[in-house]
Amino acid sequence: MTVPNETLDARVAARDAASPNAGSGGAAPGSGWYWAVPAAGLLVLIVLGWAMFQPFGNEAKGAAALLMMLVLLFLKVPVAVAMAVPAIAGIYALAGEIPLQRTLMDVPFSSVASWSLSVLPMFVFMGLMLWSSGATTRLYRGAGLWLGWLPGGLAVTTNVAGAGLAAASGSTVGITHALGRIGIPEMLRAGYDKRLALGSVLLAGMSGQLIPPSVLLVVYAGVAQVAVGPQLLAGVIPGLLVAVASAGLLVAVAVVRPRLAPRARSGTASWSERFSSVAGMAPVPLLSGLVVGGLLAGVFTATEAGAFGALGAVLIAAVTLRPRELGRALSSALRMTVSGVGQIMFLLLGTAFMGRFIALSGLPGWLVSTFDELGITRIEFLLLLILVYLVMGAFLDPIAMILLTVPVLLPIAEGYAVSPLWFGVFVVLLAELSMVTPPVGILSYVVHRLAQDPEVRGDVSIRLKDVFTAAVWVLPVALAVLLVLVFFPQLVEILVT
Template identity: 50%
Template sequence: MTTEVSERPAPAAADGPAPSMVTGLRSWSIFSIGLGTVAACTIGMFLPLVPEAIGLLGCVMMLALIFLRMPVALAMMIPSLLGLYALRGTMLVESTMATMPYGETATWSLSVIPMFVLMGLLLWKAGLTDSIYSAAQRWLGWVPGGLAVGTNLAGAGLASVSGSSVGMTYTLARIGIPEMLKAGYDKRMAIGAVIVAGLPGQLIPPSIMLVIYAGIAEVPVGPQLMAGIGPGVLVAVMFTIMIVALAIMRPAWSGADTRLAVRSETTWPDRFRSLLPIWPLPVLVALIIWGTLSGTFTATESGASAALLSLLITLWWRRKDGPFRAVADAAVATISSVGAIFFMLIGVEMLSRMMVLTGITNGFSEWVESMDLNRTTFLLMMLVVYIVLGTFLEPLPMLVLTVPILIPTLENLEISLLWFGVFAVFMGELAVVSPPVGILSFIIYSIVKDPEVNGGQRITLGDVFVAAAWFLPMAIIVSLLLIFFPEIATTIPDLTSG
């Protein structure tokens, strides 16, 4: 037996190169192409080209560096400094390096960032995630598609705690998908409910992407965060309606036979008891909104008050399970996150300066004016552009690449920069779902391969992409609602400033 096994040719040798060798060659080829693109762009910047061409080469280099897995902040800084040197020489580069890091980050409007980030991380460390999902299940498990609806609304709640679509999706996928599969849900329905639950993640404060956009567009952070509340709630409500409609039209997709059991097993006292562990969440949201709208607090003071209350909640919640360790972990993570955000904002400002000097921003604005586009037609065009960009770019590169170019055009068309921030960030959220990039789709696929999650069902990457495709039309409808009814995003900031 041993001899026969040892003499049998390996399948890889009979069929061709070993898979590891093929993967290695493919990775090396991709790396070589990216490195060659960076080298070509570097050389091209110092050729006698028009400034616009230098700006375009800088953008291509930035994308190539991001493709090569370089940190986004460095991927923006390197081509920006090279472009500034090619355009104006050493003096401009030296002045930029000497003044921009401090000038871009030492502003009062950005002081709200560490407060909101700390608040979210403290509540995350306090362990509110399981409680939010449990409450959503008990209150909504009996309606058509109830577990999926509960997952969707729990995602909106977790968004206000974590501010991270990736972290929230990971949590919901681990908790929600096994529960829905056990209840008889179609696997695509279960996966789709988790995917879209992440879409409000960067709209409901605290939102890191909205903060970064505020830095790029140079708008106040507080009003920008307030602008995300209405659209974030709208996204959650629209997908809830869609899930209920699908469950009514296709009862077999949503475990229809289990709903009566859920209704009979869950009593009203159980429902109300499930609300007790999550009381900090509505209290904090109410504190932030009331304080800002009433003028009692500035945005920074609201964030500081919420962070202080979150600290007290975390110490009490974890009083028997290492409370000070939880606070220390949240503090360290806050320093790391805020440092990364500020470093990124410095890179964005460098890129913006380079783009302005090359004339690309004004050139694009003049081109739009020559086409005689009004607000609606321009935004519909940008909807298509962002959907296309989302098929191969992640949210942050999308914002960095487009917003500095678009700002003059937005001002000429009298489009609110606060409103556009919500629109652009939501389109970026679609990018993390849409294939072939679809980061959230790949994260969920990696999770559902675990037998403890899939319950023995075979779930392919194609199933994940199909699940995402089911819900994308509703996301487009939400985008159109934002375009035609901008008040959804601008009402709360207007009340705040008024």
């Protein structure tokens, strides 16, 4: 889940930058091409709809519904609608009117009126209030004083601050935006290569949806019907692995090619400056530690942890903001929380319809038996999924990708004795990687748009090509951690058991 306004800005930027007609107005409404694509899409939808009501096998009808969903997505129909409409038609085709009526009465309530999902608005609200209080800026400044002595110290600071902010917020876009606004100008003023500066900001967002509280892990738990608390704890060690691997890569680059990352002034910070920064840094790690520690110790349920974190964020903001500023921050955070969580709930509703239909069609069981007949091993299946998600990530945002694929792929993964908790971490990490994958990696466009602000870039020219080049820094880290998880799956559930 991303902060709604930032997500909208990122998608608009992505659309404008990625469109081959950007700046030229696109095809004219009267041209043949303007109507050819939707007309062809409508024709395909009619054919697929016809096929669903023919005497074909249930698996074939399931495949037809999935193709119908993909066509609707291609035609830019909202994701929730693109999932719900083929699913409802498919349930009627497979089971008839009475089961469809029962589904329509049951699913809208059961899919979103879940006690475990009540943690979602609290985690989103917690992150928004911490940003409003200025805690993110103080955390970054303090981390710079403590880590500036390292080779590539400012880049490492950005990465470590990203891990710290991930433990206080479930928004990758929000973390990247906050760190980019603070970190990019600092690194450029220190003489850092612009691609390394951009890459360190992109790397900093990678752990954002693995270290609790993670909105994507909560969404996955809702789709996969697993407990939210254990799923959140399953992301801790992989998230820390991503942060450590990212920091190690940045230090290695600075050692091998020091001209890319000159030593910054903050490397000469005195011990008194460092210790004086601790008070400003403390609120974020302290609150995050209490939330995660309470989950680990069994003091909190996931919902109680979310409520505690939201209350703690409000108290931190109350201490640091004036009354009028606090009122504005609360109002803004509440509006954005309601808007963002409402979007997610609508998506979960569409996913629930599609999941019910897929289970009814028997498509997952057919795929499991097909893979078994082909002799595909567990490792081969997971490596194949890495390629599939990398391709899908170039065209879908993370929440849509999770909602579209988990109902189909999780039963297959369970057929290979893959734990649902492990699979959730695996899918979310791939979703994070997809956020920087060209041509539609949302984070890349967020960073590019941010870098056009003269206050951020100074007199340095930053093009979209530079951001995509910087995204290469993310690939080796993410793929290395993914391979570690594939070959050492027990790492995911160390804190859960």
